[in-house]
Amino acid sequence: MRPAVVRRLRAGAVLAIVVVAVASCSSTDAGTDRAEAGSSTTTPATTTSAPAPDGVAGADGVGDPYYPQLGNGGYDVAGYDLLIDWDADAATIDATATIELTPDEALDTFNLDLVGLAVDGVTVDGADAPFERAGRELTIDPEPVLLAGEAVSVVVDYGGAPEPIQVGTDVFRVGWHTDGRDAYVVSEPAGAASWFPANDHPTDKARFRFEVTVPADLGVIANGVRRSVTEDAGRATFVYESDRPMATYLASVVIGDLAFDESTAAGLPLRSAYPHRLADAARRDFGRVEEMLVAFQERFGPYPFDVYGHVVVDEQLGFALENQTVSLFGTDLVTGGARIDSLVAHELAHQWYGNAVSPATWKDIWLNEGFATYAEWVWAEVSGERSIAESAAAAHGRADFGVPPGDPGPEELFQRTVYVRGGLALYALSVQIGQETFDELLRAWVERHGGGVASTADLQALAEELSGQDLEVFFADWVYGSSLPPLP
Secondary structure (H helix, E strand, C coil), X not given: CEECCCCCCCCCCCCCCCCCCCCCCCCCCHHHHHHHHCCCCCCCCCCCCCCCCCCEECCCCCCCCCCCCCCCCCEEEEEEEEEEEEECCCCEEEEEEEEEEEECCCEEEEEEECCCCEEEEEEECCEECCEEEECXXXXXXXXXXXXXXXXXXXXXXXXXXXXXXXXXXXXXXXXXXXXXXXXXXXXXXXXXXXXXXXXXXXXXXXXXXXXXXXXXXXXXXXXXXEEEEEEECCEEEEEEEEEEEECHHHCCEEEECEEEEEEEECCEEEEEEEEHHHHHHHHHHCCCHHHXXXXXXXXXXXXXXXXXXXXXXXXXXXXXXXXXXXXEEEHHHCCCCCCCHHHHHHHHHCCCECCCEEECCHHHCHHXXXXXXXXXXXXXXXXXXXXXXXXXXXXXXCCCCCCCCCCCCCCCCCCHHHHHHHHHHHHHHHHHHCHHHHHHHHHHHHHHHCCEEECHHHHHHHHHHHHCCCCHHHHHHHCCCCCCCCCC
């Protein structure tokens, strides 16, 4: 994400090994007795059913240092299959979420995050399961106990009028937004729970399938590859699939009167959607994305997903957001003058840094935004505007960044320091360890952690490994220090 000015702005579950049923027989060796006696009489063995395993209650949060109650413990989600029927006139959804998950431990109960919406019923492997609601928590009580390592299918029927929530910043609310008959999703950091039941923390990534039904005069764009569009009785159903692991906060659906573009860029399928009246201007504003893809793949490694594109929502947002495979922009950013290249580059870079590799905790948000800011400077150099060093010097002189990027606090995740001082820390690291080693780090970061999450400690460890240097003091000063160090 980057604000625009064009504002530039689990708990670790213990694995329980469940030992199941043993058969016991009589203490007398009946077979031996029969052989010795020459008897044809058989004595059946006695079988005793094993007692049902005791389960534990899955944790109601992963213990994130900023938002301890986000996410849930005790299981890992493999996939979400979301069926959403949008009533555009009432601004409500009628939805079913099928969640494939595997317990890490025997579970007597487990939780999903869901805010506001009414739950009509829950099943676990086809059996009705009692549930309770409390705040964000949907607590499900399956019968029998879920066994560690055995995958189950959880189906939640739910619906209502989704409402965005306030968390992580007072600049905007996160989650499902409704604007007339249109709708769009911006969820960073914790808005996914406003529109589907989720293990809502980046540490549990999963594949997604979206089947969204809307009035036939509206279009839908979501994460991943569009598989089909069908129409029936004045309704249109759009199916998208995202097979690469995705954090819940990056899941997105946009519904509106959309013009669709489909093409290829740098050999990659490119699909975008814009309000009809802004389509021509948007095509100009996003017209250099192929050049950016070429430049970033040379610097960062292969693009990590199957498709890319942009969506413009019919709303003045004041920011852009890097939803996985489909970056989202507001109408206030679309001018037709191609003056938002740095912002387009920023959101594209997030596909590597933030999406392929997501933050291990929300305290690590600078790893998303610092890398994306550095990528802006890479693009400025590639496009002949100015060198990375010149961009860093200009950024360093603009303001005092006294808040450390490695600990911006839970109230305002998207502070300027996270972006600019985060980018400056990476530039200083490139000087400290040498540009060649730093370029190796840019690629190794995604190669090693792609599809998962990583922390600031992981970045320090990788930089130390590749450079052979002790970087404890460097990270203490640049990432956690209370004052901005001078540029090297």
